[in-house]
Amino acid sequence: MNQKKNNANLSHRSRYLIFHLEDEVFAVDIMSVREIIAMMKTTPIPKTPRYIKGVMNLRGNIIPVIDLRLKFQMPEKEPEMDTAIIILQVGEADIGFIVDHVEEVATIGDEQLSDAPAFGTTVNTDFIHKIARYDDRVIMILDVDKAFNLDELRDLENLAKTS
Known part of the structure; x- marks a missing residue:
């Protein structure tokens, strides 16, 4: 009986x-997450949105590369030593996301998560899955599938299939 009670309290x-x-x-x-790699050269693709930095050849696979700063309407920044590319599965494709730096893998319990705040109809925060409280910080947990509309996803999947 006591065992069941303890299990019920586990998040x-x-x-x-x-x-x-x-x-x-x-x-x-x-x-x-498929893998994390150091920043590498990409081949630009004409007539794509500014946040699509191009494609890269990763062990024979063509991977579209997104600059998350530009996607989230932050100022562009030259890559530095800590700049990394996180390869994520988005929809049916593997896509690279350029980030300033990767910190760690953390285990976060449900009790540390809250729903993303709603800002009304003019601000789209659908790509924020949850907000986490971790080490006295607020961390936005992304739903990368929702960071792109259906047309953008289809275009990215088509770029990945060009290999």
Whole structure:
């Protein structure tokens, strides 16, 4: 009986990859992360949105690369030593996301999560899955599938299929 009571008090815990853009702290579910690589050269694709930096050849696979700073309407920044590319599965494609730096993989329990705030109809925050309280910080947990509309996802998947 006591065992059942203790199990009922245990929260679900998930692992997230924490990374930074400017002074903001974000995270993604570790299950969508394929790998993390150092910044590398990309081949620009004409007539694509500014936030699409191009494609890269990663061990024979063509990976579209997104600058998350530009996607989130932050100022562009030259890559530095800590700049990384996180390869995530988005929809049916692997996509690279340029971030300022990767911090750690953290285990976060349900009790540390809150729903993302609603800002009304003029501000789209659908891509923020949850807000986490972790180490006295607020971390925005992203739903990268919702960071792109259906047309953008289709275009990114088509770029990835050009290999």
